Amino acid sequence: MTFSSVIAKTYQTDILIIGSGSAGSTAAIAAANSKYKVTLVERYGFPGGTSTQMLDTFYGFFTPSDSPKKIVGGIPDTIVNALDTSGDIFLRPNTYGAGTGVNYNPEKLKQVWDKLLLKSGVELFYHTTLVGVEKLGAQTVCVFFHKGTGFFTITAKRVIDASGDADFCHWADIGYEKAGEKAPAQSMTTTFRMSNVEHDIYEAAGGKKMLKEKMAEAYSKGTHPLSRKEGSAHEMCQPKCISTVAVKVTDLDPLDVEGITKAEIEGRRQSFVFEDFFRAEVPGYENAKIIGLSHQIGVRETRRVYGNYRLTKEDCMQAKTFADQIFLCGAPIEDHRKGPDGGSETFWQYVPNGGIYGVPYGTIVPKETQTVWVVGRCFSATHDAHASCRSMAQTMSMGQAAGMAAVLSLGHDSDAKNIDIKKLQDSLVRLGAVLELPDAIADTSRNGWANNQGLL
Template sequence: MNDTFRPELIRTPPDTAWSLVRLSVGDAVHYPELWAGDVAVVGGGSAGSAAAVMAARHGAKTLLIESGGFFGGTAAGVLDTMYGFFPAGSEERIVGGIGWEVADALLRDGQAVLRGNTYGAGTGVTYEPEALKLEWDRQLLAAGVTPLLHSRMSAVIMDGSTVCGVIVLTRRGPFRITARRVVDATGDADVAWAAGSSLEMPEEKRRVQPLTTTFRVGGVGEPAKTPEIHRLMAEADASGEYRLPRLEGSAHYTVLPGVYHTNMTRVAGIDPTNPWAMTAAEIEGRSQATEYARFLRDKVPGYEESYLLATSVWIGTRETRRLLGEYVLRKEDVLGARQFDDAIALCGAPVEDHDGGAGTIWQYVGTNGEGGPTGKSYGIPYRCLLPVETEGLIVAGRCLSATHDAHASARSIAQCLSYGQAAGTAAALSVSADVRLRDLDRNALRAALVADGVIL
């Protein structure tokens, strides 16, 4: 049995171990300037890439800062299916704009297919991740965004309560970026945290979704169906010959022949902002991936000739720090299919909570928590992107302002693309109108979004 997980690796840094994350304008001038402009987007995942393209298309001089070597984030490095374009239980698309432009380009190029979800989360767009990376390169350059890879935002520059730039750490040392608006699309709310905005912290509530290392296997024939795989998993785990902490999860076909993408492993009880815990999680995730791949090859019909092709670029983080913004989206809003006057996006994805032990909780929009997909959707207010105490900053992506339960619905890729579109557009419009982000005319913002293909 493959059993490399050693919980003693998980050490918590002492509370005093805070780095310097907030600089005044006066202190920041000691760092050499790398870039200055209208909008700096931090984090080049789905939300950040969408934000940067839309800010630039609206005329803002825009920089996109990403710590890794490609754009697309979790969608390109961990996953291969975008959910959220279609609500659960309906084929009527509810997300358009830049998100659908990207998905549609992949579909038209034969780099993606529409695929029904096994659990009823709605139809997904299953794409080739390498093609997604290239599509973002193309979109960003066409829009005139300045892309900056291999640069990690390490501190925020503040003028009182206003964010006016960030420090990025590069291999040539730290540099200063100044911008009239900053978009926090880091997924983990790194900028909002550094700026001192109110956040819900994973270590406080002790209720955070588990992490998953996805993996791909090649050489798959005609595989057994998911219920049969689950039955075989339980049998293999009970035999004591395999260590399978999650007795469900799925493997699905991809656009590549014989290649299957999985979502099976589960590493729970981790605060993803703790570097020691994340180190242990990466090691454990890889170990589990190897074990599940061994199980598939040994026990599942259709996988007899299969082999492990790759594990995800990093372990997938579902949830970390989240903003506590002008509005906090709640489970009642989600299940009640609530609409808002300042909605900037729609979502029809179920609450998909991997929090509970070896299983997953599913609750659908437009139900009282029981019953299946309804095809309904709810609105996400602009206020969910706005910090209460901080100016010059807007948040996009999975660190939006939502409770744990609401977040378990609102975090799909298509929605993160929408939040990015709204944040980038709002940042650019607030610069050109010279108003604070929170004072931006919300009807004008919504009109601009609709003009750009957003469905509201």
């Protein structure tokens, strides 16, 4: 499509990042600590993407086992430290599920991202949506829309697609697999938060175990028309508040305008079915009410770009390591999809023996390009591998690797595929990234993060 007749303004940058989710914001911070101009564009009015639109727990920093290891560091640590300084995190130890989570206040996280982005010197455009790519190459021209400014372009020497949906790659005709093509797409979730929850009463009545039983009973007896028989509700940083991952919406396409519209409506409907259930059935929730729904329905997967390397289930389950690995992951495959009875279920498959695998550089470099990286939930992986490697500690790690790779590629006038991997790995390690499998067992029993640093 040609936009030239309606372009209101033009901008130039060195490194352009599309989407300010956990991957894009981290990429921007990493890239901006250089001599190059970095521009970050986000369609909403705040940074963080899924991390602030709907969630409150970073998973993936720790491996899930009786002897957890801390496997992510660098800028992700800086983010958590900033939250810890203002008392806005606590650790939620877990030996099952995705492992110990780092719970945070998502509203505070929006400000932390803002501050770190501005401090790094990133040029920010909020309320701005990528709507086209006019030219791909040494100087890539992207077209954006802001409702007041109209259409405008940014010309960039390097581009990092961190849009979650691989919108840049889509508009630039870069190849990808669409979720649902080869394996059922993961379901979508509207998260909701409730206030006025009496945690003591809830815990005394049996806590998590009791909730699980009550939910399964309501589902099987049909006393409340729940979409599934299990789901999580956990304490937040804010007193007497809980956050949920309970709603499940399946069989709708989030990349289709009619599909996403129906999904948003269905997600809200299910949220209030859950509210009725909690108030009627769960001790401690009698006077609780929903105080917020996620900014939009949570979308787990849409497009996964074909990269120079495609991470596979075997790589994860065989705990493979790679000479060009740029970060680590130990999370299980966590696949949210329809179960045999038609309700949505979560299927888990753990890396054997608390194993940890490495993720190679080629997973963030699209096959057909020289000046583009793709990070976050649209990176190059099969459905199963993606279901393991999409927690936010990992998406932040991809971001910091891509940001630094873009800087290296500009500095040496090399293309994305030919950067010096050793140099990239060295600069990641200098930043604090963990690239070698650690031996030390992490102490996840503490409340704070900075305190943990010396112990890990």
